[in-house]
Amino acid sequence: xxxxxILGTGLIGSSIALRxxxxxxxxxLEIVGFDRYRSALQAARKIGAIDRAFDEPERxxxxxxxxxxxxxxxxxxxxxxxxxxxLQPHTVVTDTGSTKAAxxxxxxxxxxxxxxxxxxxxxxxxxxxxxxxxxxxxxEGARWVIVPPRDAxxxxxxxxxxxxxxxxxxxxxxxxxxxDAYVAAISHLPMxxxxxxxxxxxxxxxxxxxxxxxxxxxxxxxxxAGSDPSMAYDLIVTNRDQIxxxxxxxxGGLEEMRERVLNVSGEEDLFKLLAQMEFEYAxxxxxxxxxxxxxxxxxxxxxxxxxxxxGEAIREKMRxxxxxxxxxxxxRDARRRERRDV
Amino acid sequence: xxxxxILGTGLIGSSIALRxxxxxxxxxLEIVGFDRYRSALQAARKIGAIDRAFDEPERxxxxxxxxxxxxxxxxxxxxxxxxxxxLQPHTVVTDTGSTKAAxxxxxxxxxxxxxxxxxxxxxxxxxxxxxxxxxxxxxEGARWVIVPPRDAxxxxxxxxxxxxxxxxxxxxxxxxxxxDAYVAAISHLPMxxxxxxxxxxxxxxxxxxxxxxxxxxxxxxxxxAGSDPSMAYDLIVTNRDQIxxxxxxxxGGLEEMRERVLNVSGEEDLFKLLAQMEFEYAxxxxxxxxxxxxxxxxxxxxxxxxxxxxGEAIREKMRxxxxxxxxxxxxRDARRRERRDV
Numbered sequence: 001x002x003x004x005x006i007l008g009t010g011l012i013g014s015s016i017a018l019r020x021x022x023x024x025x026x027x028x029l030e031i032v033g034f035d036r037y038r039s040a041l042q043a044a045r046k047i048g049a050i051d052r053a054f055d056e057p058e059r060x061x062x063x064x065x066x067x068x069x070x071x072x073x074x075x076x077x078x079x080x081x082x083x084x085x086x087l088q089p090h091t092v093v094t095d096t097g098s099t100k101a102a103x104x105x106x107x108x109x110x111x112x113x114x115x116x117x118x119x120x121x122x123x124x125x126x127x128x129x130x131x132x133x134x135x136x137x138x139x140e141g142a143r144w145v146i147v148p149p150r151d152a153x154x155x156x157x158x159x160x161x162x163x164x165x166x167x168x169x170x171x172x173x174x175x176x177x178x179x180d181a182y183v184a185a186i187s188h189l190p191m192x193x194x195x196x197x198x199x200x201x202x203x204x205x206x207x208x209x210x211x212x213x214x215x216x217x218x219x220x221x222x223x224x225a226g227s228d229p230s231m232a233y234d235l236i237v238t239n240r241d242q243i244x245x246x247x248x249x250x251x252g253g254l255e256e257m258r259e260r261v262l263n264v265s266g267e268e269d270l271f272k273l274l275a276q277m278e279f280e281y282a283x284x285x286x287x288x289x290x291x292x293x294x295x296x297x298x299x300x301x302x303x304x305x306x307x308x309x310x311g312e313a314i315r316e317k318m319r320x321x322x323x324x325x326x327x328x329x330x331x332r333d334a335r336r337r338e339r340r341d342v
Numbered sequence: 343x344x345x346x347x348i349l350g351t352g353l354i355g356s357s358i359a360l361r362x363x364x365x366x367x368x369x370x371l372e373i374v375g376f377d378r379y380r381s382a383l384q385a386a387r388k389i390g391a392i393d394r395a396f397d398e399p400e401r402x403x404x405x406x407x408x409x410x411x412x413x414x415x416x417x418x419x420x421x422x423x424x425x426x427x428x429l430q431p432h433t434v435v436t437d438t439g440s441t442k443a444a445x446x447x448x449x450x451x452x453x454x455x456x457x458x459x460x461x462x463x464x465x466x467x468x469x470x471x472x473x474x475x476x477x478x479x480x481x482e483g484a485r486w487v488i489v490p491p492r493d494a495x496x497x498x499x500x501x502x503x504x505x506x507x508x509x510x511x512x513x514x515x516x517x518x519x520x521x522d523a524y525v526a527a528i529s530h531l532p533m534x535x536x537x538x539x540x541x542x543x544x545x546x547x548x549x550x551x552x553x554x555x556x557x558x559x560x561x562x563x564x565x566x567a568g569s570d571p572s573m574a575y576d577l578i579v580t581n582r583d584q585i586x587x588x589x590x591x592x593x594g595g596l597e598e599m600r601e602r603v604l605n606v607s608g609e610e611d612l613f614k615l616l617a618q619m620e621f622e623y624a625x626x627x628x629x630x631x632x633x634x635x636x637x638x639x640x641x642x643x644x645x646x647x648x649x650x651x652x653g654e655a656i657r658e659k660m661r662x663x664x665x666x667x668x669x670x671x672x673x674r675d676a677r678r679r680e681r682r683d684v
Contacts, residue, residue, distance in 0.1 A: 123557045143554050185543050186556040190563035193535050196595035201527050202622055211631035212485050214528040215465045220562040221532035226623040229616035230659050240603050247600040251593050253538035258589040261582050274571035281568040289553035317572050
């Protein structure tokens with residue numbers, strides 16, 4: 001029998017458990033679970049994600065060959081402190097936390113040297129949280145970041161890659177600092193932006209009206225403001241500098257947009273920017289990612305934007321904007337002439 | 343026979359047409375259509391949104407009792423210029439554009455005085471565009487803003503309210519300036535933020551990696567970067583000041599978040615903010631909108647955040663953060679004592 005212990009039986013932990021039960025090649029698999037919150041543990045048991053539930057993390061890992069820490073980052077550190085004294089030698093430990101550098105340091109500090117820790121982060125999630133929302137297909141097609149410490153034994157890295165692949169994800173190896181910089185840009189910054197957008201609207205005296213008018217665009221843009229506060233807190237305090245750096249960059253990007261919005265004589269450039277962005281966004285949403293990005297880049301003509309994208313509509317719009325600008329220039333010249341005539 | 347002319351047969355125009363055909367009480371309804379782009383017109387014809395297609399807007403409105411302008415804002419203005427000379431007296435004209443003040447002014451300037459113009463803006467949309475994505479249920483439960491000019495005849499206002507209700511939406515009356523200020527906050531600012539977020543990540547040298555790692559949160563947060571560039575351009579240039587104002591406020595909100603992220607001694611406040619935000623966001627997503635907001639506000643205790651929301655989990659987390667802070671203070675004091683001992 002091979003025992004896997006899931007510590008933290010929320011959405012991610014329970015989804016991994018369900019998937020391993022359905023698809024992994026591990027013979028005679030038993031999944032045991034622990035969660036600090038009895039209700040979370042019961043929910044995981046109820047949906048059949050775990051075979052046995054334990055009240056203490058130490059008890060859950062006693063016979064485990066593999067331990068998956070799937071709580072928020074700081075809770076994972078607390079779990080490591082608890083299980084460190086009782087882990088069998090050669091147990092492989094991994095995590096699914098949102099940041100990696102702090103966790104790699106914590107593992108190196110507290111786990112016994114015979115225990116192999118390999119960091120992990122499956123890049124998937126959804127709006128709902130908790131075991132009740134668990135879905136064995138959650139990781140299908142997603143990237144699963146794997147962060148092996150320098151001294152990690154090959155067998156431990158293979159074991160985590162096997163878990164990722166069993167879950168339907170593609171392993172992506174990188175170091176902890178690289179990971180934390182990347183997720184700051186595509187995960188933590190969007191969460192901060194969503195929070196700032198929601199708080200602004202929510203704090204407005206007009207919120208009763210705004211909340212009625214807000215449609216799908218607002219809901220999508222602000223969805224991450226509803227992130228679990230413990231998860232959000234833990235990732236912020238373990239990735240402060242990277243997040244602050246990207247907030248600064250976003251403030252700069254917004255300043256640039258503001259200038260473009262107010263620049264009455266830069267309308268042609270504004271439209272070019274919007275058209276090019278829509279083109280690039282469509283490419284991204286249609287799956288031009290990773291190495292395929294390069295081919296998209298070479299598709300992009302540098303200036304003659306009228307020659308691509310929606311073709312007819314874009315060219316027509318460019319003609320209109322240019323004509324409008326010409327007309328304004330004519331009007332301005334006419335006014336100047338009038339003044340001179342007076 | 344009652345003829346309704348839809349000028350601009352994209353997602354919104356075609357969805358209105360499909361819905362009116364299925365559900366309106368208008369007897370003997372015929373829907374005719376015009377679009378500047380032949381392909382858009384053909385698509386609307388193909389899905390049965392319009393009964394007849396016209397190559398010229400003047401021809402489409404000749405016998406129309408009601409004209410719905412459902413193109414981007416500036417195209418609606420261009421359409422008004424074209425149809426103004428041929429409209430029957432007593433024709434009612436409305437629009438579905440994203441901004442209202444510029445359009446109300448344009449209508450007052452160019453439409454004949456016997457023609458009644460009432461502005462409109464159904465607050466609904468989706469990621470896909472064009473008639474092929476049309477959905478008669480698109481407006482179900484949404485608000486449909488109606489902006490009647492001061493001199494609008496009662497029968498014209500009633501007609502537009504009837505259209506909104508037939509579409510399954512709830513009419514919401516307001517003036518143009520009020521509308522433009524509100525949509526700047528909940529629609530235009532989110533679009534600008536999504537654009538800035540996407541452009542930052544897209545411009546990064548690490549975009550090949552970022553695009554692979556980006557999951558649902560990034561996709562939702564940046565969805566509006568894929569907005570139709572003509573629609574986006576038109577709403578920006580007709581609502582510049584309001585949009586710039588809200589960009590400034592968002593920059594301020596981000597600056598505040600940045601300070602909180604970097605403030606190592608304000609961790610308790612950071613967690614309180616995240617927990618309170620998640621509580622308010624959940625209330626919003628669960629339908630606490632409009633007047634119901636007031637009752638939510640009175641549910642909120644001012645400080646003792648530990649007593650509500652997820653209860654157990656939040657209280658536990660607060661205890662941890664406080665304990666961690668206490669420990670840091672102790673460690674710092676210990677270090678100071680050591681230095682003194684030396």
